[in-house]
Amino acid sequence: MPAMTTQPRSTRCIPDRAAAPSPADGPMIALDDVAKAYGGRWVLEPTTIAVFRGTTTVLIGPSGCGKSTLLRMIVGLVAPDRGTVTIAGRRLDAGSVSDLRRRIGYVIQDGGLFPHLTGRDNVGLLARHLGWEPPRITARITELADLTRLPAAALDRFPSQLSGGQRQRLGIMRALMLDPAALLLDEPMAALDPLVRYDLQEDLRRIFRATGKTVVMVTHDMGEAGFFGDEVLLLGAGRVVQRGTLDDLIHAPADEFVRRFVSAQRFPGLSGGEGRNAS
Amino acid sequence: MKILPVPTRILAGALVVAMMTLTAPVAVAAPAAGPVVRIGSKPFTEGIVLGEVLAGVARQAGCAAEHRAALGGTQIVFAALERGEIDCYVEYSGTLEREILRGETLRDPEDVAAALARRGLCRSTPLGFDNTYALGMKETVAAGAGIEAISDLAGRDLAIAVSDEFVRRADGWPAIRDAYGLRQTPRVLDHALAYRGLESGHVAVTDLYATDPEVRAHELRILRDDRGVFREYKAFVLYRADLATRAPQFVTALVQLAGAIEPAVMREMNARVRLDGEPESAVAARFLRERFGWDVVAAEPAAAVRVARDVGRATLEHLALVAAALAAAIAVAVPLGIYAQRRPRLAGGILGAVGILQTIPSMAVLVFLVPLLGLGWKPAVVALFLYGLLPIVRGTFNGLAGIPPHLRESAEVLGLDGRARLLRVELPLASRSILAGIKTAAVIAVGTATIGGLIGAGGYGEAILAGIRRADAGLLMQGAVPAAVLALLIQAACDVLERFLVPAGLRAGG
Numbered sequence: 001m002p003a004m005t006t007q008p009r010s011t012r013c014i015p016d017r018a019a020a021p022s023p024a025d026g027p028m029i030a031l032d033d034v035a036k037a038y039g040g041r042w043v044l045e046p047t048t049i050a051v052f053r054g055t056t057t058v059l060i061g062p063s064g065c066g067k068s069t070l071l072r073m074i075v076g077l078v079a080p081d082r083g084t085v086t087i088a089g090r091r092l093d094a095g096s097v098s099d100l101r102r103r104i105g106y107v108i109q110d111g112g113l114f115p116h117l118t119g120r121d122n123v124g125l126l127a128r129h130l131g132w133e134p135p136r137i138t139a140r141i142t143e144l145a146d147l148t149r150l151p152a153a154a155l156d157r158f159p160s161q162l163s164g165g166q167r168q169r170l171g172i173m174r175a176l177m178l179d180p181a182a183l184l185l186d187e188p189m190a191a192l193d194p195l196v197r198y199d200l201q202e203d204l205r206r207i208f209r210a211t212g213k214t215v216v217m218v219t220h221d222m223g224e225a226g227f228f229g230d231e232v233l234l235l236g237a238g239r240v241v242q243r244g245t246l247d248d249l250i251h252a253p254a255d256e257f258v259r260r261f262v263s264a265q266r267f268p269g270l271s272g273g274e275g276r277n278a279s
Numbered sequence: 280m281k282i283l284p285v286p287t288r289i290l291a292g293a294l295v296v297a298m299m300t301l302t303a304p305v306a307v308a309a310p311a312a313g314p315v316v317r318i319g320s321k322p323f324t325e326g327i328v329l330g331e332v333l334a335g336v337a338r339q340a341g342c343a344a345e346h347r348a349a350l351g352g353t354q355i356v357f358a359a360l361e362r363g364e365i366d367c368y369v370e371y372s373g374t375l376e377r378e379i380l381r382g383e384t385l386r387d388p389e390d391v392a393a394a395l396a397r398r399g400l401c402r403s404t405p406l407g408f409d410n411t412y413a414l415g416m417k418e419t420v421a422a423g424a425g426i427e428a429i430s431d432l433a434g435r436d437l438a439i440a441v442s443d444e445f446v447r448r449a450d451g452w453p454a455i456r457d458a459y460g461l462r463q464t465p466r467v468l469d470h471a472l473a474y475r476g477l478e479s480g481h482v483a484v485t486d487l488y489a490t491d492p493e494v495r496a497h498e499l500r501i502l503r504d505d506r507g508v509f510r511e512y513k514a515f516v517l518y519r520a521d522l523a524t525r526a527p528q529f530v531t532a533l534v535q536l537a538g539a540i541e542p543a544v545m546r547e548m549n550a551r552v553r554l555d556g557e558p559e560s561a562v563a564a565r566f567l568r569e570r571f572g573w574d575v576v577a578a579e580p581a582a583a584v585r586v587a588r589d590v591g592r593a594t595l596e597h598l599a600l601v602a603a604a605l606a607a608a609i610a611v612a613v614p615l616g617i618y619a620q621r622r623p624r625l626a627g628g629i630l631g632a633v634g635i636l637q638t639i640p641s642m643a644v645l646v647f648l649v650p651l652l653g654l655g656w657k658p659a660v661v662a663l664f665l666y667g668l669l670p671i672v673r674g675t676f677n678g679l680a681g682i683p684p685h686l687r688e689s690a691e692v693l694g695l696d697g698r699a700r701l702l703r704v705e706l707p708l709a710s711r712s713i714l715a716g717i718k719t720a721a722v723i724a725v726g727t728a729t730i731g732g733l734i735g736a737g738g739y740g741e742a743i744l745a746g747i748r749r750a751d752a753g754l755l756m757q758g759a760v761p762a763a764v765l766a767l768l769i770q771a772a773c774d775v776l777e778r779f780l781v782p783a784g785l786r787a788g789g
Contacts, residue, residue, distance in 0.1 A: 098694055101691075101693065102693075102694035108685060108688075112685050112689035113689075114707075116710075116783075116784040117784060118784065126693050129699050129703065158784035159784065160784065174693070
């Protein structure tokens with residue numbers, strides 16, 4: 001355990017080891033006492049979080065609560081002012097960042113595809129840069145298109161010629177190309193209309209389970225959090241306010257903020273814990 | 280599609296343009312048998328007329344003559360002669376002894392001949408006229424003020440205007456001022472404008488050449504140089520010594536020109552060109568016919584052929600200047616734009632600096648460059664290169680700065696290293712903006728390359744400047760129209776190039 005007891009504001013969110021699905025070789029992602037301030041204001045107070053292999057962790061909270069900062073810290077887009085980030089036992093620093101990023105798939109809203117490349121070239125960009133043989137790239141892309149149920153014709157179109165759902169499926173394919181151990185998703189469904197979103201949610205959860213990836217996802221949607229999350233971390237004003245299952249948040253809110261955040265959401269099963277989060 | 284890094288493709292495009300320029304067929308026809316005599320001339324009427332006279336002499340002697348008219352100033356033409364790019368041209372004794380051979384000990388004509396021999400050169404017997412400097416006034420004004428000699432100017436309140444070369448040359452104004460104790464401060468005026476000033480009465484005294492046709496036309500009085508300050512400027516032919524073996528008949532024929540051109544004859548020939556607008560070649564042909572009974576006009580190609588040949592040569596020279604400058608500007612400006620975008624604190628300084636370069640008038644740039652690089656294509660290419668920087672640096676900078684942050688981050692998080700991000704993502708995304716900058720630079724370069732005419736770099740500027748000098752609109756158009764057409768063609772070529780270089784996904788309109 002890190003010596004964080006001297007930090008009164010530090011939030012500890014390390015799950016109970018006994019409850020973790022596969023704790024055998026330590027956490028896949030470990031944030032140890034990380035914090036970030038901009039212009040003298042905390043956007044993330046000192047926080048310690050561990051994410052174990054094969055689990056799905058959802059970060060939820062209102063805008064500006066620090067959930068995206070936390071996610072971006074894991075891939076080195078935001079450097080913590082203090083504390084350390086460790087991925088699969090390796091410390092994230094200038095020397096390791098490129099290598100570690102290749103072991104993490106990262107998906108943002110609307111896919112973040114490069115407009116000058118076709119879907120196929122977007123997905124295969126990194127593999128080609130790393131010198132994969134073309135047949136191997138083609139085979140892997142075909143495999144991923146099956147997994148994400150992307151129509152084959154979409155592969156050879158440019159992003160501007162595709163639908164939002166197709167772009168996001170390509171974004172997920174690109175993240176999975178090198179078969180990374182972890183997958184990070186920053187509000188991946190935010191730009192999609194409800195029907196498309198519904199289908200993609202189903203497909204994503206199937207993919208997470210089929211591939212056994214360690215997943216960290218940011219959303220502001222309670223229903224989505226419950227649908228995906230083995231564990232949900234609710235952030236408010238730069239710190240983790242409560243962690244647990246969606247049921248914990250609904251039925252045992254840690255404080256008034258959690259109660260208000262939960263009751264501000266409209267989704268079926270809020271009162272009884274049924275519906276999609278019941279799975 | 281294959282992902283070819285964009286800089287490679289831009290470089291390839293520039294190379295293709297350069298290769299096309301270099302391998303295009305040379306549009307110079309060489310008719311007639313017999314040895315070829317290549318004649319040069321300096322860019323003023325008398326020099327060109329005498330170049331045409333030499334061409335006539337060569338043809339009469341059975342040689343093929345090529346006259347590279349208005350090749351450039353003294354240094355350019357003399358250097359071309361030394362390097363063997365031309366075989367002969369008309370020079371003046373004062374210029375040879377005090378400018379070309381400056382710094383050598385020249386006690387007598389043998390010293391001059393020896394200095395020339397060391398360079399593999401000879402000079403002919405003088406042609407018969409002396410084109411020395413002189414000071415002149417309107418006959419009426421001079422008579423009214425009672426001025427006959429330069430010494431009469433001392434202490435007189437008269438408006439003196441001289442050419443900038445005269446003011447600077449040690450054998451010009453400074454020599455006169457010191458020898459005659461003149462206190463007046465002369466105004467510096469273009470030579471042609473000084474004559475107008477004399478007419479209007481704003482200028483009382485100006486410098487002129489003894490063979491200027493304006494002396495007659497404006498009824499000028501040449502002031503007697505009573506203290507003998509102005510030196511001799513006797514005209515003669517400078518030629519390569521090896522001409523005696525390559526084209527002996529030409530060297531033999533040259534002898535006939537000795538003393539054949541008296542001052543009045545030269546002044547008359549200058550007047551026909553400058554005042555009556557006759558072509559130099561026609562004036563030279565008439566002289567040869569009247570003096571020697573030779574008829575050499577037929578050897579001159581038809582006007583249309585000559586124009587086509589001149590335009591062809593000028594096009595090649597112009598394209599070479601533009602291609603060289605543009606290739607260098609791309610090679611420097613694209614990396615500079617990338618650097619500026621990566622270093623926001625330096626970006627303002629870099630963009631400001633290349634912006635300031637753009638505001639310096641081309642004449643001023645040449646004034647800086649010519650002492651460093653000499654004359655010819657080098658200073659022209661460097662000047663065009665400097666003007667090409669701003670649009671390309673700005674296009675690169677704006678193109679990169681305009682990439683949405685989430686795409687920049689996507690490339691970073693994907694695990695691509697900095698070089699791969701630049702080559703595979705950032706430059707392709709910025710390619711449209713970079714190409715727009717290159718297109719602007721190319722069009723600017725085509726227009727600005729006309730400065731090449733000022734410094735012996737060739738191109739369309741030669742015809743434009745000659746047209747201005749001789750008030751010949753047709754000649755001016757011969758340079759200006761192709762320059763405009765070339766600018767349009769290059770713009771069109773860039774549009775075609777854009778179809779190959781800008782990734783299809785960016786053109787798909789989404």
